Amino acid sequence: xxxxxxxxxxxxxxxxxxxxxxxxxxxxxxxxxxxxxxxxxxxxxxxxxxxxxxxxxxxxxxxxxxxxxxxxxxxxxxxxxxxxxxxxxxxxxxxxxxxxxxxxxxxxxxxxxxxxxxxxxxxxxxxxxxxxxxxxxxxxxxxxxxxxxxxxxxxxxxxxxxxxxxxxxxxxxxxxxxxxxxxxxxxxxxxxxxxxxxxxxxxxxxxxxxxxxxxxxxxxxxxxxxxxxxxxxxxxxxxxxxxxxxxxxxxxxxxxxxxxxxxxxxxxxxxxxxxxxxxxxxxxxxxxxxxxxxxxxxxxxxxxxxxxxxxxxxxxxxxxxxxxx
Numbered sequence: 001x002x003x004x005x006x007x008x009x010x011x012x013x014x015x016x017x018x019x020x021x022x023x024x025x026x027x028x029x030x031x032x033x034x035x036x037x038x039x040x041x042x043x044x045x046x047x048x049x050x051x052x053x054x055x056x057x058x059x060x061x062x063x064x065x066x067x068x069x070x071x072x073x074x075x076x077x078x079x080x081x082x083x084x085x086x087x088x089x090x091x092x093x094x095x096x097x098x099x100x101x102x103x104x105x106x107x108x109x110x111x112x113x114x115x116x117x118x119x120x121x122x123x124x125x126x127x128x129x130x131x132x133x134x135x136x137x138x139x140x141x142x143x144x145x146x147x148x149x150x151x152x153x154x155x156x157x158x159x160x161x162x163x164x165x166x167x168x169x170x171x172x173x174x175x176x177x178x179x180x181x182x183x184x185x186x187x188x189x190x191x192x193x194x195x196x197x198x199x200x201x202x203x204x205x206x207x208x209x210x211x212x213x214x215x216x217x218x219x220x221x222x223x224x225x226x227x228x229x230x231x232x233x234x235x236x237x238x239x240x241x242x243x244x245x246x247x248x249x250x251x252x253x254x255x256x257x258x259x260x261x262x263x264x265x266x267x268x269x270x271x272x273x274x275x276x277x278x279x280x281x282x283x284x285x286x287x288x289x290x291x292x293x294x295x296x297x298x299x300x301x302x303x304x305x306x307x308x309x310x311x312x313x314x315x316x317x318x319x320x321x322x323x324x325x
Contacts, residue, residue: 029089029266033064038094039078041071041188045207049254050094056277071188074163076109083111087259089266097252098164100309104317105163114310118262119303120270122255124292128169128226129208133199141224141243148179155181158201160189169205169250175320176245207252208291226250233291255302271299
């Protein structure tokens, strides 16, 4: 009987010890600086949101939360770094919808966004905005389609990089309208915006928060938002779907994830802190003024968002035969 009892209690005892160790680690966590990896260049909307959260986390956790920009390969370079990091809660990823897109576009990548990360919380959701240079002889989506058909391949649309959500937004638009436009990838959203304003490319699909100041200043004109609902900050700008491309729907999101097997106690602690930060009136006001909708949900809810987004992009890229150039 003792042998049987020993065999039964052994695994249970190990599990209890591991749970106790995880709880103890969470009590002293963090005891050194954290890194929040942003897989794109500084200055983009994702980067700005990450810095806002990192600043408040630094205050609440009592340890520096350092934003570390690691651009490359449409976001794969930075996310791969986090996927392979020690799952101790000290290396995190500020993820975006582009990470879900990459699963569809890079099936042979060394990590899978849907399987190799622990979801912490979705930070925001945001519409994407289709903008154009003021001199473009098109002031609506219908006029843009007509212009693109009259000048096949001559209109250039910029993006933050090949494979990112801004790139896919343009490819989806092309596939649903039958127009031919030339994709011009940049190494990040900021340089793409600079060239758009300078007129080196004519149009762009990019996160609303990043382009909003330039629309308000008149440096860019907004043709449409990519979601099925109009944006609160630009109520007079129609959606792509209501402008002659029925069914067009693209909603961006940002959120925080950790390497797979990060302890539940650490994930819970980070979730509670970030959700609390996102609920602060001044943080919400700042995010909403920039065009983002604060979220702050549970790890389980965020994981469901990620799975649904991956499934959506796998279906759409296959149906539209979208391929990386």
